[in-house]
Amino acid sequence: MLAVVFSITVMILTKQLVMAVDQCPDLQFKSPFQPGESCEGIYSKNLETRDQPGYYWILSREYCGMSYTGSSCEDIYTKYPETHDKSGYYRISNNDWAYCNMTTKTDPDEYYIPQCGSGQWRRIAYINISAGNECPGGWRAATQSGVSFCRVASDNSYSCSSAHFSTNGTSYQKVCGRARGYQKGAPWGFYGRSGVETIDGVYATGLSLTHGSPRQHIWTFVAGYSEVDNDACPCAGGKWPSPSFVGNNYYCESGTVNTPIVSTYYFSDSLWDGTGCSKQSNCCDNPNQPWFHRQLYQPTQDDIEARICTYGAFNKRSTLIDHFELYIQ
Template identity: 60%
Template sequence: MMLVVYYIITMILTKELVMATDQCSKYRFKSPFYPGDSCEMIYSSNPESRDRSGYYWITVGPTRVYCGMAYTGSSCVDIYNNNPETGDKSGYYRINDTQWTYCNMTEIASAIAVGDIIFTCAGMGGQWKRIVNIDISAGNDCPSGWRQETYSDVSFCRVVSDDWRTCSSANFSTNGTSYQRVCGRARGYQKGETDSFNAYHNQGQTIDGYYADGLLITYGNPRQHIWTYVSGVFDDNGARCCNCPCSVGGGLAPPSFVGTNYYCESGAITTYNISTYYFNDPLWDRSDCYSSTNCCTNPTQPWFYRQLSESTTSDIEARICRQSAFANGSPLIDQLELYIQ
C-alpha cells in the first residue's frame, strides 16, 4: 500500500515539474524555482534571475505570472516598441529600472497595429480621465489664451501676438485629480518658416521660454516638462539651425529637459515660402511624412505616453510658441487631446 502511495505522489510531482519546465522552456527561462510574493521581490532577492524573463511562481495567490526580468523602459509602450517579442507576454515589467508595473502587452500590440494608442494607455491600468478634447476641424473653439483664425477654409489656433519670440498659454484643469501618467495627441500645421529647437540654442531659453516652435506641454510651478510637439522648417534641406533633429542631415538637439520626449516634423520638404500654409501635410500624424527622414518612424504617433517622476494634482499647461514674427512663420494647432491617470 505504501509503495502505491509513493508511486502516485512521485507521478504527480514529476508531472508538475515537467509542466513547469515546459512552460518555462517555452520562454527560454531555465528554472521555475524562484518563489516570492511578487516579481519585484524575486528580482531583488535572486540576482541570478535578473536576465531570466519568464513565468514565475508567485506565492501570493498562488499562481504563475510572467516577469519581464530582462526588460526595462520608460513605459509599457516603450518596452514593447524596443522588444516586439514581448507582444504575447502580458505581465510585470520594470519601468525606468525600478518601478514594477503590469503591462497588458497583448492590448498594446493590438492598439499599435490599428494605430489607436488610447487603447494602449487603457491597457496600462485603465481609469484614464480626459481633461481636454479640442478639434477645431469639428467645429470646436480654441481655448482661452489662444487665438482662433481661418485661412482657406481651414480653422486653427495660433499665438495671440503677431510679434517675434512669443508664446500663448492655455491651462487645462485636473480638478484636483492626483495623477502620475499622461497620455495624449496633437495635430498641427506649419506656416512659413518654423525653426524647431533653434530658439533654445539662439536665445539660451529655459523651460519657461519659447524654447521651440510648436506646442509645449508642461505641468506645475516651476514648470515640469511632459511633451513637446515641434515644427521644423524642412524635411530634406541643409538648414541645420531650423530642422528637426530627425531630418535629413539632422538639426539642433533638444534641451536636456525635453530629452527624447518630443515629436518633430515639417510640412515643407526642401523649400518654404513665408506666406504658405502647409495644410496638405499635417504635422505629427505619420501620414505623408517625407520618405527619407526618420521623423515619423514611431508607431505610436501622434499619441504620446509619459510616466512622471512624481504624483501631482497640478493643472496641465499647453503653450503655442514661436521665434519668428507671425508674418514669417508659425506653428498652427487644430487638435489636442489629453488624458491623466
C-alpha cells in the first residue's frame, strides 16, 4: 500500500512540475540533463540540443546559444539580432565557449564572466582537449580509454612541463579561470615533507600558475592521494599543508575516496569542479568552484606560466589536464 501511495504522489508532483513549466513559455526551458553540466557539455553529449538555443538548467538557469556561432561575442551579436537580449554561453569559432553579454557589444577578446566578477575580462588561454584543441607549450598530449588530455612531458620523477600564455603587454591585477583534471595513480598532493619546497621546484602534484621572474604565485590546482589518508588534501584532513607562498590560493581534490592504485586512471571523478568530494572532505566548500579569482598585489604585464608537475614517475602519480581557461583584468 505504501508503494502505491508513493507512486501516485510522484505522478502528481511530476504532472504539477510539467504544468508549471508549460505555463512559463518565455523561459524556453529545456531538459535539466545532469546537474553541474555546462552548455558545452550538453551540446557535445546531446545531439538533439544543437538546434535548440534556450534556457537550460545547469547549476542554475542559464541561456545556451546552441545554434549560434561566430568569431567573437561581437560577431554573434552582429549576425543574430535575436540574441541581443539573451546573455549567456555561446560557441566561439565552433569549438570554444564563452559567456557573452548580449545587452551591449563587446570587443572580440573581451568576455563577461559572472563567476569572475564585474567588468570585461580579456581571455589569454582556452584549452579544451575534448573539443579537439592541442596541448600548448611543453605539455604532452595523450589518450587513455577514449579520454584525451595533456600530461607532463617526462616519464621520470620530479618533473614539470610549462606552457606560457602571453598577455600581449596588457596591464592587469586580477586573474580568473578554471581547470579540469583527473588523477592518475597515487599523487601526494602538497609534498611538504622536507619543508624546503620552493616555487621553482615540484611542491605539488598538479597544475601551478605563476607570473614574472622570479616566479610569483597565482594559483595551484592540486591532486590529492585520496580523501581519507595522511596524503590527502589539507581540506580533506591531510597531514601536509600548502607552502607559505601558496597560502589558501589553491584548489585540491582527489579522484577517489579509497587507497589509490598505481597506474590506474580515475576518470569517474574529475578534479577541481566543486563536485564529488566525500562527506569527510571540505574541498568542495568554495561556492566559486570550478572558477578561481585572484587579485595580485600590484598591476603587472607579465605573461602567465602554467606548469604540470609530478613527484614520482608518470606511471605512479600524476595529473591529467583536459580543460583550462584563463582571463585577466
